[in-house]
Amino acid sequence: MYERRVITKSEFHYMRVSLDVQNPAKALPVELTNVYFKQAVTAALTRLFGDIGGAMVAVDVLKYNEGDRSAILRVHSHNLVKLWSALTLTDRYMSRKCAFRVHQVSPYLMGLAVNSREYEHT
Amino acid sequence: MAAFSDLNILHMENVSTKEKLLMAIKLGYEVVAINNYVENVLVKDDKGKSKKEPSKVVEIPAPVKVHLTERDIGDLKVKGASLKQLSRFTTVLSDPGQWRRMQEDDIQAYDLLAVQPTTEKLFHMACTAIEIDIITFNIGDKLTYYLKPAPVSKAIERGVHFEIVYSEGFHSSSRRTFIANALRIMHVTHGKNVIISSGAREAMDVRGPYDVANLGLLIGLQEPQSKDAISTNSRACVLHANTRHSVKSVISVRSSSELKAEDQWTVEACRKEASEESGDDSSESAAEEADSSFDAARPESKRRRMDGV
């Protein structure tokens, strides 16, 4: 009845990111919905890796919060470096100065549920 | 591992340096260098030749230190960290005569010195001959000379570091050149002595340390090297700069009266060794302890096994 499996390669990696916009008081031209967020991520990939390179990286926006423009992304593990660097090298969205902030990266979605580095004990 | 560092936060007249520092603190950096960039330290005359005359000397701004209030660094303190501010001077090396000007006190007052060579000959000079800490490049523009392995190895041996400024990768016009140049630097240095910094003109140009470490992977660094590029290598660069200010070696000699209270034990230990005969166990360990206070870059020494007897 006892079984043990060791999986050494996670199929996906997960990232908790947010889009930091300069002067958030000044509204973006459009309300940043999950569709626009996904578009921003895809545009970042295409800008860095071109049409083919960008198309090869499949990204899922698993969760999106419009309030703080934060999201949980899922990407295949071998594409993590590409996605992460594309987000890092993005400095503009809809002509507004911005930056993608990556808060947490984990090979497990469960890993994003808790962040002991940010927890404040009361 | 050392603390995360950003050794290139540009100081510009019309943009708040304090905002950039606060962004760096928020993102997790603990060591920052505020960079004063002066394109030419010598004055050019009408014929385009550089000359130095006492009345036309380029005025070098004093090192900048931003005053941060308790409130600014409050978050950092709660997290048990602290911010160390360093000053850095960068200039374009377009003439060998500039080095003589750089040796004057106003430029030497800076913690870190960086040059941006414009020709192969000047690159060779920067790598092998002059006492600087960082060799940087206009990484968004095509490099007009080849980076040869020989001078690069010599630079690595001397403790000079090569800088890659990632904010040049933001603009689509310079991104391709940025990556091409970064790959060339990786190829010739094999990832050694490479530091990655922001070159931030605005607060939004600063990226988090883990983001920058991942960028290192993009441009060809191995996993451990990419984190080193923003921590350990930066620390080594700062230590190299310290040796430039102290004496011309890795050993500094001070009078015992200048020692801090917590280092006074080394004087006793040396005295003990001198008065007792050799072969005594405790004096051997005391001598080892005394030795350890005088090194700045000595490799790990063998420690005597402490058996609880």
Next chain:
Amino acid sequence: MAAPLNFNSPKNLLVFEQSSFSNEKSRHKTVIGDHYFNCAVEVCSPNVAQIPTTVTASLSPSSYYIVRNLPLSRLIDKEFIEAFVRNGAFYAVSLNTRIDVANSVAVLPTGKLVLSVDKDMYETLGLEGRRSIFSQTRERKFVIEVELTKPSFTPGKKNYERTKWCFSERLNLRFDFVFTWVPHDKSICSSSVGKYFSGMGLSVSSCRAQMMSNTMKDVCVPDLLALNILENSQDLFEWLGAVSCYIDSEEEASNDFVSMYTTPSPCNICTQLTHAKWQGFFTPEAIAMVIDEIRLYLKTPDHPPWASVTVHGYADSPVSWRGKEHGYHQGGENIYTYIVFPNDNYWLYMAVGSHDVCP
């Protein structure tokens, strides 16, 4: 040098085990008991309106302490070792210390003080240690272990005096710690350790676990009995993670462009799925009680088909299971999840990151 378009996937290890609590060879006691520093516990179950009160009662009262600026030499005081380390299980881990860039300290309930230090600290501190297994070729991190309960570790002995001198006079090391104590003698109050440190004039604050709970209605839940678990273990763990992150897969997947994530099949619509999360500092003893309560609950009438318990370890702890070294590269995961069934069978996931030993 790797070509710039092909990158290695970051390393990680996910262990899946299938066994039964009634199996005498089951290692659940050591898996729970040897994972010392736990910052969060999550419980999830379908078809229940709320988490059983017996489970909540095991976790919500969990109080622990935070001490600021504790000199490390206080942890090797003979009085402290005799009163707390020998007479109970003392758990402490340094707070706000990022293990990948700074120094981290922990006291294990086995009586071991573990320091994970960088090269500068190791060379100046003067205590013997070894290189970290994650930096064998590059001298970046070192691990120093001090056996507090060793009979020879006592005032007057060379080793003890040397350690005390290093901690207090050589370098006056001070850290913030989150700690708790479980006395062997149940009649002694566990708060005496907090009083001991505050009696020294140190700033000690008492903290409580924080709880958040959430019930989702009409959720698609994988049918664990019909699922081929050995083929789909990663998918199930991902689904549990989605629940913990409050991802509503139906809502988010309504748009294929945004996300192509789906619940692992076969799945059924459940009227409700309850999830609760506690964050704080939890001892293995508290977690063992939670698992026992869950096992009892699953034997009651109207029990749910299964319940899961997930435990998250501190990302910056120097150890994971059984004192094995733990590090932080891009993340510091050391998580385990038990999915418990009414027949006492369980599925266990142990998930660690790149700087970890296989649990």
